[in-house]
Amino acid sequence: MGELFLHLDSQTKWIHEVLSQRPRGLFTDIDGTISRIAPTPEAAALLDGVAPLLRQAEATFDIVAAVTGRAARDAAALVGDDHILYIGNHGFELYQPELGKRVLAPAALPLVAALESVLDEIGPPLQERWPGLRVEPKGVTASIHLRATSDPATALEDVYRSVLEHVARASTGLRVTRGRMMVEIRPDLAVDKGTAVSEVIREHGLRSALYLGDDRTDLDAFRALRQLAEEGTCQGLSVAVQNDEAVEVAADADLVLPSIEDVPDFLRLLLT
Structure with a gap:
């Protein structure tokens, strides 16, 4: 299991050291990460305080992206921020509302x-x-x-x-x-959250990145960050939101938030 995040000074220092290299990126899943799991997709809403934190992150990170299994336009409607990148359908779709640009994997x-x-x-x-x-x-x-x-x-x-x-x-x-x-x-193609995140990191020349997620499909992004770090392309930090339905995600993360309730405070820490 990854290290449990306890707001220790040593952990804060480590996080900021990993993300010290620019340009840098913040990638986050949506459902179960910055939005509680809801009875239906339409009933979901962002956690209190997350929307302004994402806007604040746009001034601190060179790329801010929501990475989700939702269709990208649905994700954008939920998050309500036209200035970030949306990676939808588990990596098969990229959407930039500000530019009116939407790309689907041709294959x-x-x-x-x-x-x-x-x-x-x-x-x-x-x-x-x-x-x-x-x-x-x-x-x-x-x-x-x-x-x-x-x-x-x-x-x-x-x-x-x-x-x-x-x-x-x-x-x-x-x-x-x-x-x-x-x-x-x-x-059944070699496309997932990990390949999409890797593509964005390489395209924008990011030197450090953090990925925040809670479910099995986020493991692909965790592994992609590790691979990029091993080859010297980009320092990465994978952060799991702990839950009882996908326990293996915490096992494969660098850092583990005890619950979704800790996400807003963690984002605030990133921005200090």
Whole structure:
């Protein structure tokens, strides 16, 4: 497990040392990190104080980015800041509202029809089996939300297995992963939060970066930061928001926040 963040002076010094090199970047997941997990995606809201902290970060960091499984425009609507970068759909989409620029991974586009077909085939029987299950198409990816079912943990295992078997049988070119009480379906390509963060770091020549996340898909970004540090490209710090639904994230982080309630204070520390 990564080092537990206890607001020690030695930890503060270490964080600032890692981020001392410019240009530098701040990358954060949204749901479960700067926004509490909500019953539905539409019900989510930023933690109190986070919005002004992100605006303040724009003056301290050379790149500020929200990295999420949400469609990028949905993420921008939730965060409400047109001046930062949005990496959506687990890395398949980049969106800069200020520039009106949105880019989708070209290799994913031919697989959209296959994704839609899978959702049409599996959605109705799964919803019948698990009332409260919600299918969320997001363009090049999709999420199946299970938090509102009668037994989310059991539903997660059952739905994950069912979708995995269906996708494998149909040879769709898609892959299936698990998140916090959700199943994700996306193109089976070498694209994820880690590849997207690496691309941004290399494109902007960042020399240091911090990534803040809470779920399994954030592990790709943690690993990408480690690789960039090992090759001498960019110093990195991976910070996990501890939770009971994705315990392996804390195990792979450099630093661990005890709960989501600690995130605003941690952001304030970064900006001092």
